[in-house]
Amino acid sequence: MAPRPLAPPLDRTGAPATDPPYDRRRAWLITAMIVAFMVINFADKSVLGLAAVPIMDELDIDNSTYGLVSSAFSLLFSLSGLLVGFLSTRMSSRTLLFGMTLLWAVAQLPVLLAATVPALIAGRALLGAAEGPAASMSMHALYKWFPPHRRGLPSALQIGGAALGTLIAAPVLTWLITGYGWRSAFAALAVVSALWGLLWWRVGHDGPFDHARAAPAADGTPATGPHHLPYRRLLTTGTVLGSISSAFGAAWALSLSQAWLPSYLRTELGMSPSAAATTISAVSAFSLVLLLTVSPLMDALKSRRVSSRWSTGAAQGTAVCVAGCAMAAFPFADAAVPRLLLIALAFGTVAVAIPLHYMTAAEVVPTAQRGALFGIVAATGTLPGLLAPFLTGRLLDTAGDPGTGYRTAFLIAALVMTVAGAIALVTIRPEHDARRLGLGPEQAPGPSTPGRPGRP
Structure with a gap:
């Protein structure tokens, strides 16, 4: 029997000391598929808000009930993100993403069979469970095809798919809703969703930069595996927090x-369905421009x-x-143009x-534990989806008028966001935390030009 090859040497992050070859063509094909995945993902999330007014009118439900339906999406969202994150250490990204998208398709069916509040809640809860791991697991799948110094632009494009999803979904879904x-x-x-899943099953294989499992030793015994750290230590670093x-x-x-911006634009600002869809698309286009500008800039700064x-x-x-x-300011802006700029x-x-929060978290975790940590970050970081929609609905129903309810909801959001941003500014220190955990820096310079990232 021929001897088994020796396991490649590992660095302190658990990755092989010598990276495997970079397959540029396949990597960018996978990127295109994952961008489409995120487009569908955010179209799914947007459809309820875009259809809020006709749904509330047809089913005769109040703001609190609609807020409950919207929050049902997040009922299992964080939990599934957490569980699938740990499952990703044992299952391929190909299988996980395929299963998710088939569940997305199934989750749309209850409301087609019976247009009732329970059916809406059931469908949104199932959709949330299936989409909870979507952003983190698709980013994890993407990272398997790119070495660390080439991840800035693919990461931006992956999240850009979210902005693109809303940009496309707003006019297209509004056209379907008003016309059909x-x-x-x-x-x-x-x-x-079903069509994407079938195509992904054919092309969505895992990439070579996946070091979750070490190669077997020369004598055939299993390798001990990459460097592993207790999750308690990882989760208490300032960078992860x-x-x-x-x-x-x-x-x-x-x-x-x-959940609420389409309704706010229509009921409070008096926009038509098409005007509200155009405004939402413009906000998404602004997000996309920022993403495509900022992430490559981050790579340039690292170089x-x-x-x-x-x-x-x-x-x-x-x-x-x-x-x-901006969230605190726009409810008090009287002129239309400044108000729309602040909304954007x-x-x-x-x-x-x-x-960026995925990129910073990835710098302080061994590669083999990255999927699980991404799941934890996504599970805790997305909890507002469970709180904010329902809270806003209650504020609208209990306030003296809807305008007051919206202003209160936006001011609460502004407080949460500024505090959260300030905490991130103070606590994120990847290099310091990586040294404290005994990890080497993951962001290595590209092989083609010393000190500069290679071209994607």
Whole structure:
């Protein structure tokens, strides 16, 4: 019997000391698939908000009930993100993402069979459970195809798929809702989700930069595996806590945007369905421009040896703080143009924090534990989806008038976001925490040009 090959030497993060070859063509094909995955993901999240007014009118439900339906999406969202994060250490990303998208399709069916509040709640709860791990696990799958110094642009494109999803979903789903009824939008999303899953099963294999399992030793015995740290130590680092904090602040704004911004634009600002959809698309386009500008800039700063604390850490904390300040200001703006600009800042700027909080968290975790840690960060950072929509609905029903309820909800959001952004600014210190944990820096310079990242 031929001897087994020796296991490759591992660095202190648990990754092989010599990275495998980078397959540029396949890596960017996977990136395109994951961008489409995120487009569908955020279209699914947006559809309820876009159909809020006709659903509330047809089913004769109040704001609190609608808020409960919207919050049902997050009932299992965080828990599933946590569980699947740990499952990702044992299952391939190909299988996980395929299973998620099939569940997305199934989750649209209850409301097509019976348009009732229980059916809406059941469908949204199942959809939330299936989408809870989506952002973290698709980012984990993407990282398997790129070495650390090439991840900035792919990460931005992955989160850019979220902005692109809302940008595309707002006009297309609004057209379906106004022309063919709100159920047609749910049916269309079920079909698109199933088609993506079938295509992914054919092309979505795991990449070579996946070091969750070490190669067997020469004598055939299993290797001891990569460097492993207790999750208690990882979760109590300032970098991970700060990453969770920035995600929490960003998620509060995103959950309000998906659940209540379309209704606010129509009922409080008097916009038509098409005008509201155009405004939401404009906010998403602003987010996409920021993402495609900021993440490559972060890579450029890293190539100049700017620390992650001041590049990715400070950027995400500042983005959430700026969005919080805009959130506090726009309800009091009288002129239309300044108000719309502030709305864009409040709901669009937070998108910057999403790829960056994954990048900072990845710097202080062994590669084999990255998927699990991403699941934990996503589970805790997205809890606002459970709180913010229902709280806003209650405020609208208990306030003297809807305008007062909306202002109170936006001011609460502003407070949460500015505090969360400030915590991220103070606590995120990847280099310091990596040294304290005994890890080597994951962001290594590219092989082609010393000190500079290689071209994607």
